[in-house]
Amino acid sequence: xxxxxxxxxxxxxxxxxxxxxxxxxxxxxxxxxxxxxxxxxxxxxxxxxxxxxxxxxxxxxxxxxxxxxxxxxxxxxxxxxxxxxxxxxxxxxxxxxxxxxxxxxxxxxxxxxxxxxxxxxxxxxxxxxxxxxxxxxxxxxxxxxxxxxxxxxxxxxxxxxxxxxxxxxxxxxxxxxxxxxxxxxxxxxxxxxxxxxxxxxxxxxxxxxxxxxxxxxxxxxxxxxxxxxxxxxxxxxxxxxxxxxxxxxxxxxxxxxxxxxxxxxxxxxxxxxxxxxxxxxxxxxxxxxxxxxxxxxxxxxxxxxxxxxxxxxxxxxxxxxxxxxxxxxxxxxxxxxxxxxxxxxxxxxxxxxxxxxxxxxxxxxxxxxxxxxxxxxxxxxxxxxxxxxxxxxxxxxxxxxxxxxxxxxxxxxxxxxxxxxxxxxxxxxxxxxxxxxxxxxxxxxxxxxxxxxxxxxxxxxxxxxxxxxxxxxxxxxxxxxxxxxxxxxxxxxxxxxxxxxxxxxxxxxxxxxxxxxxxxxxxxxxxxxxxxxxxxxxxxxxxxxxxxxxxxxxxxxxxxxxxxxxxx
Numbered sequence: 001x002x003x004x005x006x007x008x009x010x011x012x013x014x015x016x017x018x019x020x021x022x023x024x025x026x027x028x029x030x031x032x033x034x035x036x037x038x039x040x041x042x043x044x045x046x047x048x049x050x051x052x053x054x055x056x057x058x059x060x061x062x063x064x065x066x067x068x069x070x071x072x073x074x075x076x077x078x079x080x081x082x083x084x085x086x087x088x089x090x091x092x093x094x095x096x097x098x099x100x101x102x103x104x105x106x107x108x109x110x111x112x113x114x115x116x117x118x119x120x121x122x123x124x125x126x127x128x129x130x131x132x133x134x135x136x137x138x139x140x141x142x143x144x145x146x147x148x149x150x151x152x153x154x155x156x157x158x159x160x161x162x163x164x165x166x167x168x169x170x171x172x173x174x175x176x177x178x179x180x181x182x183x184x185x186x187x188x189x190x191x192x193x194x195x196x197x198x199x200x201x202x203x204x205x206x207x208x209x210x211x212x213x214x215x216x217x218x219x220x221x222x223x224x225x226x227x228x229x230x231x232x233x234x235x236x237x238x239x240x241x242x243x244x245x246x247x248x249x250x251x252x253x254x255x256x257x258x259x260x261x262x263x264x265x266x267x268x269x270x271x272x273x274x275x276x277x278x279x280x281x282x283x284x285x286x287x288x289x290x291x292x293x294x295x296x297x298x299x300x301x302x303x304x305x306x307x308x309x310x311x312x313x314x315x316x317x318x319x320x321x322x323x324x325x326x327x328x329x330x331x332x333x334x335x336x337x338x339x340x341x342x343x344x345x346x347x348x349x350x351x352x353x354x355x356x357x358x359x360x361x362x363x364x365x366x367x368x369x370x371x372x373x374x375x376x377x378x379x380x381x382x383x384x385x386x387x388x389x390x391x392x393x394x395x396x397x398x399x400x401x402x403x404x405x406x407x408x409x410x411x412x413x414x415x416x417x418x419x420x421x422x423x424x425x426x427x428x429x430x431x432x433x434x435x436x437x438x439x440x441x442x443x444x445x446x447x448x449x450x451x452x453x454x455x456x457x458x459x460x461x462x463x464x465x466x467x468x469x470x471x472x473x474x475x476x477x478x479x480x481x482x483x484x485x486x487x488x489x490x491x492x493x494x495x496x497x498x499x500x501x502x503x504x505x506x507x508x509x510x511x512x513x514x515x516x517x518x519x520x521x522x523x524x525x526x527x528x529x530x531x532x533x534x535x536x537x538x539x540x541x542x543x544x545x546x547x548x549x550x551x552x553x554x555x556x557x558x559x560x561x562x563x564x565x566x567x568x
Contacts, residue, residue, distance in 0.1 A: 006193060008183050009040045015181040015477045016044060016154060022472065025177030026153040028125070028168055032185045033158045033336025034194050034314075041121060041156065042074035045099055046081070048119070055118040057099045058144070060137075062309075064089045064103070065290075066123055069312060071101045086114075089283060108136035111143025117151060120144065124309050125155035126162060126329055130175040141175070158336055159329035181477065185339070185365060187527070194339045195317075196349040199359055200243060204235040206356050208324055217326045223255045227322060233259070236355050237266045240320050243353060247318040248345055249293065250300040251307060251337055255323045260302040263322065267300055274300035277307060296345075308333040314342035317350050324356030331362045430518040430527055433458035438511050438538050440503050442496055450496040452479075452503075456515055456526075463517055463524050469496045485529070486510050507546045511538035 005013075012029050019027040031037045045057055061067050067087055074081050084097025088106045095113050107114060120141070122128060128137045145151050155176050160168045169176050188194040207229060211222040227233050244250050254260040257278045267274040275289045275298050292298045294313050301307065308330060319338045325331055338350030352359070400407050436457045443453040449470035456463045467482050468475040469492075483492045483499070486509040493499040503509065513534040517524040533542045541548035 005039065005043060006036065008188065008193075009036055009043070011477065011481070012040050012181045012183075013044050013047065018477055018480075019178065019180045019472075020152070023177070026155065026175060027178055027180040028155040028157070028160055028176040030157060030160045030179060030182040032183045032188060032194065032339065033333065034340040035158075035183050035188060036193075037123065037156050037158075038070045038073035039077075041070055041123070042077050045074065045121075046078050049098075056116060057119050057121065058114065058117045059099070059101045059121045059123065060104050060107075060140075061101075061123045062104050062127055063124075065311060066309070067101050067103060070123060074099065086110075104136050104140065108140045111140055111147065114144070116148050117144055118148065120151060120153045121156065122153065123156045125176070126157040126159045126168065127309075128155075128168075128175060129162070130168070130171070130173055137175075159332045161329055178472065189339075193341065195341050195347060197335060197338060197352055197365065198349050199352045199354060203239055204232050204355060206232060206322075206324055208357070211324075213326065217330075218324050220256055223323060224259055227255050227259060232355070233262060233322065234266065236320070236322055236353075237263060240318075240353060241267070241270055241272065243351060244300075244318050247351060248296065248299070248347070249313065249315045250318040250320065251313075251316055252300060252302045252320045253307075253323055253334055254302055254304045257304050259322070260304040263302045264300075267302070272300060273298050274302060276302045278304045279306055281306075307337065311337060312340065313337070314340035315345045315347060316340070317342075317345075317347045318353070319350060320353040321356050321358055324358060324361075326361070328362050331358050332365055335365050430516050432514050432516050432530070433461060433463065434514050435512050435537055435539075440500060442500050452496050452499050456512075458515070461524075463515060463526065465526050467496075467499070469493055469499050485531075507541075507548050509545055510542045511548075513537040513539035 008031075012031060016027055016029065019025075029037075029040070031040065041059065045059075048055055048057075059070055061070065064087060067085060067090065071083060071085060074083060082098040083101065084094030084099070085092040085101050086094055086107055087101075087103040089103065093106075094100065095110075095115070100114065100117075102114075122137070129135050130138065132138060141151075141153070153175065155168065157168075160176075160179055160182075162168065162171075167179075168174060169179055185194065189196050206223070206226050208218070208223075208226060211226055212219045240250070240252065252260075252263055254263055257280060260276045260278055264274045264276040275293070277286055277289055281289070289298065289301070290311070290313075293301050294315070296315065316338050319335065321334065325334075335352060338352065341347065433456075436459065439455040439457070441453045441455070443451050443466060445451075449468070451471070452467040452469065454465050454467060456465075467479045469479045469483075470476075471479075480492050487502075489508060490502060490506070493502065510531050512529040513532050514530045514537070515526050516528045516530075517526055519525075531539055531542055533539050538548075
């Protein structure tokens with residue numbers, strides 16, 4: 001395949017192979033919206049068939065657009081690929097292809113017709129409810145396993161959690177056993193693979209007092225009443241128009257079908273080209289509207305209940321949430337519509353206008369991660385404040401607004417700050433710290449495999465990281481990458497004690513002259529390393545590691561021990 005994978009796409013594929021080499025379960029791969037899941041799927045399939053040409057793939061999704069994207073991507077990279085499609089909405093019912101892309105709605109009762117499959121890939125698998133045995137997915141999977149009990153299942157999603165179940169690897173009868181890879185949204189933004197997000201606080205806010213909750217989210221009928229109080233919708237639309245003057249393509253997410261139609265009519269009355277898409281939109285009209293939007297013929301799409309997954313429109317540079325949601329998955333999926341880059345249209349970022357308090361409720365989109373959900377965190381951190389000059393939502397700790405350069409007055413030390421959250425954590429500036437010394441030790445935590453604790457002394461700062469050689473999945477993959485960057489010849493250890501022994505007895509590894517760190521609450525997260533050879537740093541011997549003095553095996557006096565509250 002004449003296609004160069006991005007670094008994280010290759011890491012995701014490597015993580016799948018590594019998981020299957022050591023485990024018998026079903027892995028889950030988490031790649032942020034706009035990160036190119038279809039490319040990863042295509043390259044993984046091609047690689048498997050190169051080594052095991054008799055394997056058969058079934059790739060499932062729930063919407064026509066995702067099936068088309070995944071199929072087109074593998075054909076673009078591998079024109080002779082033995083592919084087929086089974087989807088009633090696409091007027092194709094192929095059951096024999098070696099690589100079969102299918103709609104779950106079309107095939108959930110047709111396991112016998114599809115026949116033997118070796119690998120099942122489920123795209124946007126967060127929609128799968130594994131706690132019920134009466135769903136379309138559970139019915140098909142049971143049928144496929146009757147035919148082939150050794151069926152392997154791989155899940156792909158940007159949001160590996162459901163409102164009731166939590167993580168897709170937890171809860172009652174989870175289909176997936178382990179999250180083997182998760183992308184870092186902020187790093188992908190920093191590398192230019194995703195578009196930055198900006199947020200403005202709407203002057204008009206939806207009053208959610210009295211809005212009831214049903215099945216874990218706000219009741220639509222109550223929320224519809226809330227948006228119709230005090231002309232909230234009309235005032236919000238006027239503000240959306242004001243902010244969108246320099247924006248090329250807008251998506252507006254509404255409470256109901258009637259609300260989406262209302263917003264469309266308000267925009268049309270102001271001379272703005274807008275269309276409405278809901279679950280009730282006829283198939284042909286939907287295809288025409290989406291094509292016109294992607295071509296720039298329509299400026300705005302209003303929607304309800306659709307366009308949150310499987311909708312690829314890179315030119316989208318403004319999103320308005322005229323609704324509230326308690327679902328972190330829906331929140332991330334909605335904002336993900338603006339993450340795709342679009343160099344052809346000159347897009348530099350995507351503006352998010354939030355009228356439902358969603359940013360404050362859920363926190364930074366790049367902080368809603370597997371660890372965040374596991375910890376049960378209901379709101380993001382750190383807190384935000386609203387700039388009084390331009391209404392930008394910025395981190396509460398910033399003294400100067402990065403958008404308009406407004407300088408906030410000094411606060412009294414005892415004054416409490418807000419407890420809401422920022423849209424993106426990239427408002428925190430990472431900093432490079434010079435490394436003076438590096439220390440290694442084995443960290444033991446009850447009920448967990450041991451890990452290698454690496455301590456960097458940077459002046460008066462002490463920064464730590466934990467390298468998990470024995471944890472499996474993505475943690476193991478990160479440990480492999482950590483080792484390969486430092487040790488060129490020795491194989492990657494399987495056990496932490498072997499890694500520790502090698503590091504403290506062999507002089508064959510590179511060490512950094514500085515590290516880039518990002519402060520997150522009480523802790524620092526290391527983003528990257530600089531291995532440039534510089535005097536008076538551990539990197540001074542990188543050209544000839546054999547001359548480096550033997551590493552210190554014990555922590556020097558004055559450096560505190562690891563806080564075991566960190567959860568691996």
